[in-house]
Amino acid sequence: MMGLVVAEVRKLTSVVTTWVLTGLGMLLVVLGSALFLFLTEFGVGEFLGTDPQVAFVADQVGGANIIVVIVALLSMTTEFRHGTIGRTLQITPGRTRLLVAKLVGGTIYALGFLVLGLAVGAILLAIAAAVNAVGLEIGGQTLTSIWQGAVGLTLTAWFGVALGALLRSQVVAITLTLVWSFVVEPAFGGLLPAVGKWLPFNALNAVFVGDEAVAAMGEMGPQMLDPLVGLSVFIGYGVVAAVAAVWLLRTRDV
């Protein structure tokens, strides 16, 4: 199994697309954090380096989950698009094992993305702290953001791999994911918030958007599930997608 996981990580790191998307993800982290840190009218007031403010920057990494889901989708759909799935299955006929290796590969990518994002966030925080001549307080809220980010991004990667195995078509999978996350879920969130908050990415966002941020947005803010409920709902979607993917991978011709 170790060799399979190494192969899956190599598949991700040996194509330019992964690096470009990761760079894009870091850009999202930089933009989200910089707006908050340096243009304080967008943030929650003056930057003082408090634990909630540091946690907000850490949340930006988890908030860039769209990148992780796309990389995870590609790890599966690229195999079908370029026909490499045939060679993969000739080396690893056990399709369940293959999917498990891809899930682990996705986890490694997700955690790598988190570490890189936190490093970028730390650099921005250090600059902001120097500019404002304040110290940085790293407490329970920041640590919670980090572990929530780790869990959330890992689950996002699993969801992406499973969705990729289900849909197979790269164009369909990416288009559907982008339209779903940027159009369908926000539309539900705005028009039918009682339903929208239960949809997968909205449920996951409940993990990353802290109670304080939601409270700060007031009535204009989205309806969010409790973070643990949101996490459980997203896990539910992930499990259903993964089980369906395993079944489909085992029963359908390649």
Added chain:
Amino acid sequence: MGHAALEVRGLTKRFGPQVAVDDVSFDVPAGRIVGFLGPNGAGKSTTLRTIVGLNAATAGTALIHGQPFSELERPAQTVGSVVDGVGFHPGRRAIDELRIAASAAGIPAPRCREMLALVGLAEVERKRVGRFSLGMKQRLGLAAAMLGDPQVLLLDEPANGLDPEGIQWVRAFLRYLADDGRAVLVSSHLLGEVARLVDEVLVIRQGRIVASGTVAELTAAAGGASVRVASQDDAALTAELERSGATVTPVEGALQVQGMDPSAVGGAALAAGVALTELRALSPELEDIFLELTAGGEIA
């Protein structure tokens, strides 16, 4: 009794109502090259894909050293294949493609460079596969197939897209592999392409095997050799040949004789006192036999 390296029995694959492979059975012994011939769409690729588990068989079995592909403990070290529809990521370097396969199969990394050198791609190992010519991709496919040093090779049209030099190289490479004791099943839609290479031939048409055997056996079964003879008195010669049991057909100023070899025809001419002006053996063209078989003819 030992197993053939590859044993296919009653293999059937249906896609909905369409039968792509219909009750196909054959063996590929170790040390032999078996040509798997048929026109495009005859079922060659589907058969190969079903053997390696990319398609689920509707019925029948394909056993490699006595085991289905899905149950092989070390599949890459047992079977190497170049199968239709199996490709490479165009954005990945050649060496990375092999390293990925090697990692997954538990093959030592240095083997990747050895295989690239074996197929003549050592100089371009850092080149992205999307920039490879079709011939280079075919060679890379062979390198990937050989990575695990397998004893069974399934190759779907490996010479497709190659220039004459490349085709020569593939022939020599496959002969080397078979002489090294490996079982090789190589598909093609051109009999001439593999006739000089293969030890045995399987001809498939509309999903069914319509002929099998050595090229010589196929030739013989298709009517065997005949003799073309011309003389100064064709009527007398025809009478003598028919008396000896041969079948004689007039063709463009000569006679075509079936059922006798050239020396027997010469003997008959001597007996009839007829001087010959032409005498030569005729072999049926392999492509003609192939076309006849794949167009609907069947050889028992």
